Amino acid sequence: MKVIVNYSLLLFLIGFSCQKLVAQPFRAQMILNAQPTSLLSDWINHPEILNFIVTYSGGPVGGNYTAKIIASFKDGGGNIIGTTDLNLLPNRIFSPGTIILQSKDAILLQCIRFNGNIQRVLNNTGRLPQGSYQLGLMLVDAQTLQKLTDEIVRPFTVMGYQLPILMQPQDKAVLTSEIARGNIIFRWTPLSPAPPPTAIQSQTKYSLQVFEIQEGQTPMQAFRSNQPILIKEVLGATQLIWQPQLFLVDSSSNRKFIWTIQTVDTQGAGYNNGVGDGRSEPFWFEIKSGKEILNERKRIKN
């Protein structure tokens, strides 16, 4: 019995030693943001989205090693929707040591061939449709294409947001000065879908911005160059009642305004959805007296 145990121990040690001799010289880890931007091309600009940590021990012979990183995008069920085209993928040379690769180095988007429908959506919008996905990364030998590491898979979710659409006052609306100098009601649709609440911000934050259009300015010129006459932060709600406290009489005083909603993220910056500054398409309105509006209605009737 003792002999059997000794032989077993010996076989185990031999086996362990052999394992050490042929052990892969690469180890890898992946840290992926659970909710990156849906704008895939923007991943390269954000190092925080992906960290692929590769340790190359040098192997038995040491020196540099030429490998390739295969990236695979999968749907929530694990089915591949896009993977690296090895014919297009350049080699990467690893020196002994540990290296942290970010999106721009680990995922070469220009070399990834997506399935027909996803490729069509990406060509149109540059974005992955909203949903759950998985990203797999694997190192292979550049020559033999043999696996150097197992595929590491991490799940992620992308959300696509529609910025608010302005509802009231409507674009090119004419407001009665007698009412408008008391209050103007602003309404807009919510950011859709609502982002999940965070510890910093439980509700969506909107910034209502109103600009006065000066004499001789176009609405867009005023929007792009004037100081807002109102900047008001609104949390959660999609309505604001503004008391302008302005001298509003009739069209002779040329009172025109352009307004927008800037949706603000948890960092306090415009909700950019990948690009832009989170500002919705602006609307403009003008102020006329009740008498002017009455005369205009009579003119249209006739």
Added chain:
Amino acid sequence: MRCSTILLLFISLFLVSQAMAQTKKPAFSITGNTGISYEGYGLSMNPAGNYYTARRPGNLLRFNISPTFNFGKLSLPFSLNFTPMQTNFTTPSTSGFGSIGSNSQNLWQFLTNPLNNIGVSPTYKWAKLQLGTQYLNYSELSTGDIGLFGYGFELNPGKFRVKFFNGVSQRPINYDAFANPQIIGAYQRNNWMVQLGMEEEGKYTLNLNFAKGKDKINSVNPAPPSSSTVLPQEGIVASIVLKTTIAKDYYFNTEIAHSIYTEDQMAAISVLGAKDFQPFISGRISTKSDNALKASIGRKSSKLDLGFSAKYIGAGFKTAGYPFMQPDRFDYTTNTRFNAWKGKMNITASFGQRVNNVSNNTIKTKQLIANTNVFVQFSEKFSLNANYNNMGFEAIGSFALRNVSNDISFSPSYNWKSTNIMHLVTSNYSFSKYKEQLFYAPFTLTDNISNTALITYLPSFLQKKYTTDFTLMYFTNNISSLNIRNSMFSATSNFGIPLAKDKIKATGQLMYTYNVLNGISQGNNIIATAGCDWIISKKLKWNLSMTGNLFKYSNAFTPPNARYIESTLRTSLVYSFK
């Protein structure tokens, strides 16, 4: 370089043609006007604090020089509307917002600042040269929203239309991380646009538009970091526009457009993704391309308007000419206008729906818009206007929500005449209900109900030139779910008095407002405005207006009984050449 050659060629042809055409010495005249305006603003708070913020720049001086020099058939309209200051907010300023009034912009940044218009458009018959700042609208889907500083021309010989322009729509601003607040920076954006078309007034218009916008990467140093939302972009759009009268009073208009847009010029060249369109744009991994379409058909006559219009903007459609256009939507509207009841009643109505996220890339939402306006002139003395608006927004699925706005208003007006006065009383009652409902956590339901009642009396003195009016208004907003009831009462009077043989017209307004929240006073507000328009001479006019705005909070506010005074002074001097 190619553009400069085209321009030089055009200028040569332009000058030669106008020199050859003018056989007689042209009559010279100057029309238009020139002026200067100043706006001063002050804010004083007691006690000092941050419970109110200044809403205008302290000083704002603007020059408006718009003479038109006419030499016979050649005209030179100048438009020099500028200020040495910066008030930019949505586009970056060289010193960042919060340091308004800085003059640290260089000459190029001054010229290309959207705040300033500096341009001239020499025109001879059907040829127009466009230099400096121009606001050009080629079509609704290609380019037309933004001002450009550059050069170009517009030729309209007979029924042919040829337009070209090259200019800058966004000035370069260096990134500055150490400024307070931080300056995010902006790349200089160059734009090129061409239009070729044919047009016969009242019959048809057929235009082909092509526009390109490209950020100049080396225009800023340091450039905005790639992790910022400011990326060097590039895009082209091509569109075809057709407007035609299909029969008497019937029209059909349409525009079809295709865009290719790169969000980041620094991104790698695409091999498998979006296609390029050489030599105008290269396909990169950040390049997207999509279509847009708009069409309308209907009848337009003096007695009846009836129309249907639809607009589709693809999820990836983007053009530098309309930077804020919201993509991924389809909307349609039917509208009508007609008279009834022996011409005493005028009805306008529209009904439409907007579908957002048509691409299904994210949650699909629908928006309903319905509007009806009925105006009835019962007699010379009495009229009534009734208006109904309904707007609904709905998102379905796991993030379902619904916002519905219903507004109805009635505005009767009555006038009568006494010996010396024409009396006019107008009034308005508005009811507005706005309901916001979330069908997911936290399942909030917010019901806003607003009521507005207003009455205005305007006496017109038949023998005198005085003008005046008086208005009383009451407004409430009730949010039942939050137990918030906000009320406001205001009284306003305006007056106008001619002085110095009608050369001076003094005007003024006094407005008092009282605010109440849940039965507790929130404060009082008095706004007083006085001003005058002085016709100094036939060609020279001076305008002055001063407004004081005092808001005094109640002791329910923190700090208690705080108050602020805003003072605004506006003055302008305008000289008309003719």
